Amino acid sequence: MSVSLKIAVRFLKSSRGQTILIVLGIAIGISVQIFIGSLIQGLQKSLVETTIGNASQITVVSPDDDKRFSDPERVMQAIRQAEGQITALSPALDQAGLATDGDETGSVLIRGLDFAAAEPIYALADRIVQGRLPSASDEAVIGKVLQAEWDVAIGDTLDVTVAGGKRLTYTVCGVFDLQVQSLNTSWFLTTLASAQERFDLAGQVTSIEMQVESGDVFLADTIAAELQALPELMDLEVTNWKAQNEQLLSGLNGQSVSSIMIQVFVVVSVVLAIASVLAISVMQKSRQIGILKAMGIKSRQASLVFLYQGLILGVLGGLAGVALGLGLAYSFTVFARNPDGTPVVALLIDPAFFVLSFLIAVTASSLASLIPARKSARLDPIEVIRNG
Amino acid sequence: MAKAIELNGINKIYGTAIRTQVLFDIDLAFEEQSFNSIIGQSGSGKSTLMNIMGTLDRPTSGTVTIGGIQTGSMRKNNLAVVRNETIGFIFQFHYLLPEFTALENVLMPYLIKHNRPTAEVRERANELMELVGLGKVKNNLATQMSGGQQQRTAIARALIMNPKIILADEPTGNLDSDTTEIVYEILRKVNSQFKTTFVIITHDRKIAEKADRIVEIRDGRISLDIARPII
Ligand SMILES: Nc1ncnc2c1ncn2[C@@H]1O[C@H](COP(=O)(O)OP(=O)(O)O)[C@@H](O)[C@H]1O
Ligand SMILES: [Mg+2]
Numbered sequence: 001m002s003v004s005l006k007i008a009v010r011f012l013k014s015s016r017g018q019t020i021l022i023v024l025g026i027a028i029g030i031s032v033q034i035f036i037g038s039l040i041q042g043l044q045k046s047l048v049e050t051t052i053g054n055a056s057q058i059t060v061v062s063p064d065d066d067k068r069f070s071d072p073e074r075v076m077q078a079i080r081q082a083e084g085q086i087t088a089l090s091p092a093l094d095q096a097g098l099a100t101d102g103d104e105t106g107s108v109l110i111r112g113l114d115f116a117a118a119e120p121i122y123a124l125a126d127r128i129v130q131g132r133l134p135s136a137s138d139e140a141v142i143g144k145v146l147q148a149e150w151d152v153a154i155g156d157t158l159d160v161t162v163a164g165g166k167r168l169t170y171t172v173c174g175v176f177d178l179q180v181q182s183l184n185t186s187w188f189l190t191t192l193a194s195a196q197e198r199f200d201l202a203g204q205v206t207s208i209e210m211q212v213e214s215g216d217v218f219l220a221d222t223i224a225a226e227l228q229a230l231p232e233l234m235d236l237e238v239t240n241w242k243a244q245n246e247q248l249l250s251g252l253n254g255q256s257v258s259s260i261m262i263q264v265f266v267v268v269s270v271v272l273a274i275a276s277v278l279a280i281s282v283m284q285k286s287r288q289i290g291i292l293k294a295m296g297i298k299s300r301q302a303s304l305v306f307l308y309q310g311l312i313l314g315v316l317g318g319l320a321g322v323a324l325g326l327g328l329a330y331s332f333t334v335f336a337r338n339p340d341g342t343p344v345v346a347l348l349i350d351p352a353f354f355v356l357s358f359l360i361a362v363t364a365s366s367l368a369s370l371i372p373a374r375k376s377a378r379l380d381p382i383e384v385i386r387n388g
Numbered sequence: 389m390a391k392a393i394e395l396n397g398i399n400k401i402y403g404t405a406i407r408t409q410v411l412f413d414i415d416l417a418f419e420e421q422s423f424n425s426i427i428g429q430s431g432s433g434k435s436t437l438m439n440i441m442g443t444l445d446r447p448t449s450g451t452v453t454i455g456g457i458q459t460g461s462m463r464k465n466n467l468a469v470v471r472n473e474t475i476g477f478i479f480q481f482h483y484l485l486p487e488f489t490a491l492e493n494v495l496m497p498y499l500i501k502h503n504r505p506t507a508e509v510r511e512r513a514n515e516l517m518e519l520v521g522l523g524k525v526k527n528n529l530a531t532q533m534s535g536g537q538q539q540r541t542a543i544a545r546a547l548i549m550n551p552k553i554i555l556a557d558e559p560t561g562n563l564d565s566d567t568t569e570i571v572y573e574i575l576r577k578v579n580s581q582f583k584t585t586f587v588i589i590t591h592d593r594k595i596a597e598k599a600d601r602i603v604e605i606r607d608g609r610i611s612l613d614i615a616r617p618i619i
Binding site: 001002003006007010011013014287288291292293294295296297298299300301381382384385386 | 435439442444445464465468469470471472473477479483484485486487488496497499500501503504545
């Protein structure tokens with residue numbers, strides 16, 4: 001241990017109250033920074049999740065007038081080979097229609113889905129609140145809003161008129177709740193085979209829907225661009241959720257910026273606090289520094305005494321701050337709960353962010369000790385010796 | 389005999405707007421292994437002279453030569469090394485570090501140079517504490533000792549690097565007469581045992597007369613310089 005470190009440790013130990021106070025100050029600052037960061041990241045994550053967690057994130061559609069294309073298997077095969085991040089790949093044949101139960105009429109979107117392929121996206125198995133998913137060609141499931149408004153029971157039949165005047169009859173075999181009002185009103189789900197058969201569109205689809213790994217959702221635009229470049233998708237159009245949610249994205253962006261601003265200001269105030277306390281401490285210890293210089297300590301060693309103090313305070317404060325921040329985050333998720341027991345806000349506990357905050361604490365307090373270190377280096381021992 | 393310290397044509401002027409000259413053309417040299425005292429009235433310039441000798445202060449003009457090396461052109465860091473290795477200071481206000489124990493204070497000049505104490509230097513520090521009669525309280529914090537004990541600790545600290553020269557500025561100024569007597573006994577013992585050169589400022593004539601040589605300063609000039617014949 002160098003003499004500078006030894007003296008730094010002893011100085012901190014001898015003014016224990018002051019040391020504890022600074023460490024506490026750093027810890028509180030860093031824990032607030034960690035808490036705000038985790039809160040905002042968690043908020044954003046859950047916001048993104050509710051927006052696109054159960055929706056198509058990348059969609060292949062046709063630019064043709066009839067919005068349809070054939071041989072989806074070939075396209076899906078190409079996508080599978082090109083991209084490893086795709087977690088769900090589901091073809092769909094959609095057709096707008098007018099449904100009626102005899103006295104009421106409403107527009108619906110008949111969606112022919114491959115339910116096995118669509119499961120990773122829509123999690124329908126969990127969202128069927130009554131009955132079951134369709135299997136026969138004339139079976140369909142409807143949303144719970146439509147079911148409630150029209151008072152439809154399982155086994156009832158509904159007539160749907162699709163483009164071209166074709167009138168089809170479906171038996172309702174289940175009710176779903178996708179937790180989105182508009183989908184619960186208008187979606188009318190059948191099997192893909194049923195749609196292709198009953199609309200006379202064998203082998204055709206209107207879209208291929210995809211999801212990517214959760215870590216890659218913000219790369220959806222890049223992945224979409226890569227897919228667009230595939231020769232098999234030359235005549236098709238690849239859209240992604242980011243292009244369709246610009247407002248949400250700019251909102252998230254603004255939130256991130258203000259969160260970072262708050263964090264920066266918290267850190268700046270921590271730095272100022274440490275700097276001022278260390279500046280006072282270099283005055284308090286000027287007598288000791290003068291004595292040490294009379295005994296031959298070099299300017300560099302004298303400044304290291306204060307740099308080490310800053311470093312030690314930063315490490316202690318940073319560790320305490322991370323612990324406090326974790327505690328704060330934990331108690332927030334434990335105590336702030338919705339009536340149903342779920343946390344009000346799901347904070348994102350990201351170890352990398354904690355490590356970053358710790359490093360910020362250490363760097364900030366080392367920086368804050370630069371000024372006192374310089375003062376200490378410049379102190380002339382004769383001032384101390386002459387004036388007692 | 390070789391000179392431990394040599395001062396040539398030292399002038400010291402304080403202040404720039406209001407200039408007060410404190411030292412006038414001082415020429416003074418101290419031989420190695422000698423035991424010298426400087427006396428003079430308060431304000432005559434003794435401390436200023438000593439601080440210049442110890443490279444803590446720079447003269448306005450003139451040269452300071454320590455162990456044959458001129459210090460005028462040396463950089464701060466090199467002066468620090470000179471102070472650390474060849475000069476031991478004992479100040480009137482002892483100037484111990486209150487955060488450290490007596491023993492740690494004694495070791496401090498060694499730590500400044502080497503960072504880590506060896507078994508030998510620890511042993512030496514313990515011996516020095518015995519020499520100054522503080523074997524029992526050496527692990528007390530500096531603040532938990534009496535004035536005399538603190539001053540004796542400062543003496544042990546001045547000796548730890550085995551310096552060629554010890555400069556002492558009224559080392560007994562704050563001590564009662566019995567303790568003063570003890571401290572001087574110790575200084576003389578060190579002088580004969582380690583052959584250390586001593587320059588001691590004192591206003592106590594009785595103490596000064598025990599030195600081999602007495603230099604009197606009056607108003608910034610040497611007014612008297614007498615050596616006791618060596619018996
Ligand atoms: N920093 C300074 N600025 C101006 N005058 C000073 C300063 N230090 C000391 N003096 C003056 O120099 C003279 C000599 O002081 P000093 O060397 O401390 O004397 P002594 O140690 O003999 O009592 C005194 O008159 C004192 O007032
Ligand atoms: Mg004086």
